[in-house]
Amino acid sequence: MQDILFNFISKYITLTEEEQNAIVSLDIFRSVKKGTILLKEGQKSNNSFFVLKGCIRTYYIIDGEEKTTAFYTELDALTPHCVINNAPSEYYIACVEDSILLISTSDMGVEINSKFPKFEIMCRILSEELLAKKQLDFDEFKTSSPEQRYLNLLQKRPELIQRVPQHQLASYLGIKPQSLSRLRARILEKKS
Amino acid sequence: MQDILFNFISKYITLTEEEQNAIVSLDIFRSVKKGTILLKEGQKSNNSFFVLKGCIRTYYIIDGEEKTTAFYTELDALTPHCVINNAPSEYYIACVEDSILLISTSDMGVEINSKFPKFEIMCRILSEELLAKKQLDFDEFKTSSPEQRYLNLLQKRPELIQRVPQHQLASYLGIKPQSLSRLRARILEKKS
DNA sequence: GGTATTTCTTCACTTAAGTGAACGATTTAC
DNA sequence: GTAAATCGTTCACTTAAGTGAAGAAATACC
Structure with a gap:
């Protein structure tokens, strides 16, 4: 350690x-x-x-x-x-x-x-470094939709989505748990 | 200076x-x-x-x-x-x-x-200081609606709303200029 | 191991943001 | 000073998020 x-x-x-x-x-x-x-x-x-x-x-x-x-x-x-x-x-x-x-x-x-x-x-x-990085994350959040934010997270911190309860992830993405569920279903739909 | x-x-x-x-x-x-x-x-x-x-x-x-x-x-x-x-x-x-x-x-x-x-x-x-403050601003952004964000800005940096073009303010609030216009009209409506 | 709680998803409905277009009102540029 | 560009608002329509409820699935707790 x-x-x-x-x-x-x-x-x-x-x-x-x-x-x-x-x-x-x-x-x-x-x-x-x-x-x-x-x-x-x-x-x-x-x-x-x-x-x-x-x-x-x-x-x-x-x-x-x-x-x-x-x-x-x-x-x-x-x-x-x-x-x-x-x-x-x-x-x-x-x-x-x-x-x-x-x-x-x-x-x-x-x-x-x-x-x-x-x-x-x-x-x-x-x-x-952290300040400049935080500003960049904030910028990305502001300039994208909830769905884009989820897809970005999937790219940048894929393990987080596995490690963490959905309802906590939802507010982290600035939406309600129900919206996250729906959004995920929508993405799966698109892929098929 | x-x-x-x-x-x-x-x-x-x-x-x-x-x-x-x-x-x-x-x-x-x-x-x-x-x-x-x-x-x-x-x-x-x-x-x-x-x-x-x-x-x-x-x-x-x-x-x-x-x-x-x-x-x-x-x-x-x-x-x-x-x-x-x-x-x-x-x-x-x-x-x-x-x-x-x-x-x-x-x-x-x-x-x-x-x-x-x-x-x-x-x-x-x-x-x-700036890092901790930036995180707080980010948190506030995540946990509030566009309308709340506008009202918060009105409280915290009222002069900014005067100084800056609406369409720049809109993306700063994470929305489109049309939505900011509508949202402002909605707030005025409520007050009366 | 079985009950209780929490978590996730789905559904129907409401509300608000996105979109594209149109029209003055300003501002800018020459 | 006038033409052009930019800006702000409104409208009708579309799309997606919020809400409240209900049920299934997973997890925690004796």
Whole structure:
């Protein structure tokens, strides 16, 4: 598991053994059971997440209905808005599958970043990349129909469609579960 | 104009006079006329933008139609995906109004960041904030109807609706101009 | 292993967005 | 200053998403 992390980091910076040890000694590897709620709406928290294995999602409860807006899988990082803004959370975070996560606090971030400026640089680059990527995903969402969005997902993250319940996928695609069912039937129809 | 910039920066870090001078000497303040295309699809570029005054937008041309996906106004920063990834741009960037922009290259970023580590920190914090904020905007978009999205925009960026052509606003809201017209008429109807 | 719950699909109906066209109203260009 | 292009709205029609309900299938829970 540590290898997966250090392999990921090596894409951005090169770590000395001392630096690797500093990370390991933070003791932030966690096994989390499916269904575990990692953050609740209204709650304050300092925890950031990095998925080594498994899947977590963010969701809102609007008019009593769960609306899933994002899935984070292997090598995805999530620092909740409430951590950045030090405010109550707008959304829930829950574990979709049994997962292995890194769960770190902002304090750890501050400490590691000030001790090893390399980390500061990695975090900046990573954030910039994720921001530009997120904008691209948002653009694609805006410029396509629900059906196109589903087909795009089928191309880009085909495993997600298998791993995740349809009704969560539906709100992720910005539609109701019934519409997703219908849309899938429509696509099958077309193929034949 | 410089005051606006340094006032913005002061929210994140405190600059010495030397540092301020280093920025000014980069000579990156630009006046740009309405309609100017700052980046074209397929083009490579190293330019990042910061809006001091005015408005710029990103758009795609899909099936011969312009699809505007984002507007950047006063104090908004934009580093295009193509700059981050050093690849041809997926989208166009154009000036919506006569504007005053900071236009900087990645080389300048590297130089300033390595000379003044403070800047590295500011960029990291800023990117993290923008990423978390962007995700929130995306979530809101996914979980609301076109009509709700328009009403939200009316709340959050009322001036944008005045500043920007309706057909650009429509694709920004993920719909066709005709639908935006109809939706606005529907809202007026309800009020009376 | 069997019951309860959740999840997925289907159906009939409603509502709103997409489409293509038309027509002023603006804005732009020369 | 006038012609041309662009822009915003409206209309009639089509298509697809939202809604509420119901039943089948899968999953979770003792």
